[in-house]
Amino acid sequence: xxxxxxxxxxxxxxxxxxxxxxxxxxxxxxxxxxxxxxxxxxxxxxxxxxxxxxxxxxxxxxxxxxxxxxxxxxxxxxxxxxxxxxxxxxxxxxxxxxxxxxxxxxxxxxxxxxxxxxxxxxxxxxxxxxxxxxxxxxxxxxxxxxxxxxxxxxxxxxxxxxxxxxxxxxxxxxxxxxxxxxxxxxxxxxxxxxxxxxxxxxxxxxxxxxxxxxxxxxxxxxxxxxxxxxxxxxxxxxxxxxxxxxxxxxxxxxxxxxxxxxxxxxxxxxxxxxxxxxxxxxxxxxxxxxxxxxxxxxxxxxxxxxxxxxxxxxxxxxxxxxxxxxxxxxxxxxxxxxxxxxxxxxxxxxxxxxxxxxxxxxxxxxxxxxxxxxxxxxxxxxxxxxxxxxxxxxxxxxxxxxxxxxxxxxxxxxxxxxxxxxxxxxxxxxxxxxxxxxxxxxxxxxxxxxxxxxxxxxxxxxxxxxxxxxxxxxxxxxxxxxxxxxxxxxxxxxxxxxxxxxxxxxxxxxxxxxxx
Numbered sequence: 001x002x003x004x005x006x007x008x009x010x011x012x013x014x015x016x017x018x019x020x021x022x023x024x025x026x027x028x029x030x031x032x033x034x035x036x037x038x039x040x041x042x043x044x045x046x047x048x049x050x051x052x053x054x055x056x057x058x059x060x061x062x063x064x065x066x067x068x069x070x071x072x073x074x075x076x077x078x079x080x081x082x083x084x085x086x087x088x089x090x091x092x093x094x095x096x097x098x099x100x101x102x103x104x105x106x107x108x109x110x111x112x113x114x115x116x117x118x119x120x121x122x123x124x125x126x127x128x129x130x131x132x133x134x135x136x137x138x139x140x141x142x143x144x145x146x147x148x149x150x151x152x153x154x155x156x157x158x159x160x161x162x163x164x165x166x167x168x169x170x171x172x173x174x175x176x177x178x179x180x181x182x183x184x185x186x187x188x189x190x191x192x193x194x195x196x197x198x199x200x201x202x203x204x205x206x207x208x209x210x211x212x213x214x215x216x217x218x219x220x221x222x223x224x225x226x227x228x229x230x231x232x233x234x235x236x237x238x239x240x241x242x243x244x245x246x247x248x249x250x251x252x253x254x255x256x257x258x259x260x261x262x263x264x265x266x267x268x269x270x271x272x273x274x275x276x277x278x279x280x281x282x283x284x285x286x287x288x289x290x291x292x293x294x295x296x297x298x299x300x301x302x303x304x305x306x307x308x309x310x311x312x313x314x315x316x317x318x319x320x321x322x323x324x325x326x327x328x329x330x331x332x333x334x335x336x337x338x339x340x341x342x343x344x345x346x347x348x349x350x351x352x353x354x355x356x357x358x359x360x361x362x363x364x365x366x367x368x369x370x371x372x373x374x375x376x377x378x379x380x381x382x383x384x385x386x387x388x389x390x391x392x393x394x395x396x397x398x399x400x401x402x403x404x405x406x407x408x409x410x411x412x413x414x415x416x417x418x419x420x421x422x423x424x425x426x427x428x429x430x431x432x433x434x435x436x437x438x439x440x441x442x443x444x445x446x447x448x449x450x451x452x453x454x455x456x457x458x459x460x461x462x463x464x465x466x467x468x469x470x471x472x473x474x475x476x477x478x479x480x481x482x483x484x485x486x487x488x489x490x491x492x493x494x495x496x497x498x499x500x501x502x503x504x505x506x507x508x509x510x511x512x513x514x515x516x
Contacts (some may be wrong), residue, residue, distance in 0.1 A: 159196035235383020273379030
């Protein structure tokens with residue numbers, strides 16, 4: 001669909017063709033401003049006549065001549081002026097912006113070589129100019145999204161070298177003026193590493209690419225992944241969760257999107273660990289396993305299989321976890337990691353496990369994994385997830401997960417005991433679990449409140465009863481009574497009907513007329 005809604009009144013193609021060599025010669029002779037004036041004069045005529053093709057050609061010609069003469073100040077001013085002219089044709093502006101964006105890689109290369117080190121950053125200046133032009137224009141949403149990615153990447157690079165805390169000399173002083181509102185006040189320039197990271201994340205989150213129809217699937221998915229990654233770096237995990245729901249998981253299964261799939265599920269694992277959702281992390285690794293790139297590399301596949309088995313064991317017991325655990329145990333492919341497979345087997349088998357034996361058999365291997373390693377930063381709580389947490393929980397998540405594994409072993413043992421025992425003394429339960437009375441009672445109460453098992457503790461006698469008694473509440477008693485009354489009335493009605501039938505047959509046999 002064309003962006004030009006006005007009817008063309010005249011064709012200026014011939015005039016534009018004749019003007020082009022003339023202005024190119026003027027620019028070469030150093031008369032750039034004269035060339036710009038001639039193009040601007042004709043551009044006004046083509047714009048008023050709604051000649052989109054000629055207008056677009058003139059806009060790109062003007063900006064190209066200024067670029068070739070390396071007058072970047074004039075380039076930025078002309079880009080802004082041409083885009084804001086009254087009745088400017090949208091398609092012409094789109095082509096002009098596309099032409100200007102082709103020069104950004106060249107300026108970026110010059111910047112990396114240190115050309116703008118002691119002066120104005122021309123690359124950043126042009127990016128900001130183009131972003132100002134594209135702001136609020138739907139027909140320029142795609143260039144704006146791409147420019148935003150560049151600017152966010154620039155701020156992220158600055159955050160790596162910026163100081164972590166602002167010095168007193170750079171800290172902005174609060175203004176005492178009340179004449180302007182907070183919205184009117186310009187935002188302070190980012191100083192610290194966190195400031196630059198916040199600017200990068202805010203820039204990306206302002207763009208809602210999921211509504212863009214002009215962006216292809218891959219570019220759109222990569223943009224959302226970049227939004228999620230930046231939000232994860234500053235600890236805003238709520239927005240990471242929201243962004244994950246914008247990704248089309250069906251598209252991730254396509255053959256040409258395997259690299260995006262791995263990036264997505266890596267973020268999902270990080271998100272799951274922030275919430276201690278180990279079953280979610282296990283599901284994410286199963287999706288990673290179902291990738292040709294992973295299955296083609298034995299080392300990667302082995303690492304993924306080990307993570308799958310560790311996380312399914314770490315997950316709290318429920319119907320979904322139990323179902324996934326048994327399905328994984330039945331999969332022969334998991335035997336490629338024999339030691340981890342044996343650990344899964346211990347949780348599938350209804351037998352007691354000694355924690356000291358688990359530590360001795362599997363501890364040396366598991367503690368080398370980033371999941372359980374002491375001092376590991378995997379899943380370190382950041383942002384709002386770190387609020388209310390102890391310093392040890394934040395700084396040493398590997399040790400916390402090792403303690404979680406101990407809890408899973410204890411909970412498994414209690415479920416096994418509840419299966420084979422109807423009653424057991426508290427002392428005997430402590431011996432079987434290798435725990436003290438406080439820890440035993442706390443773990444038992446948690447399983448009861450989670451409705452994983454049924455148990456009642458007789459404290460004076462020190463006995464735990466696992467047998468379920470069929471206690472009925474008032475509603476169940478009333479329902480049973482109502483059912484019995486209905487059955488009784490049904491039998492009375494049936495008996496009455498049979499008596500009436502017998503009486504009628506007896507009277508008929510005597511030849512008398514039965515009165516209805």
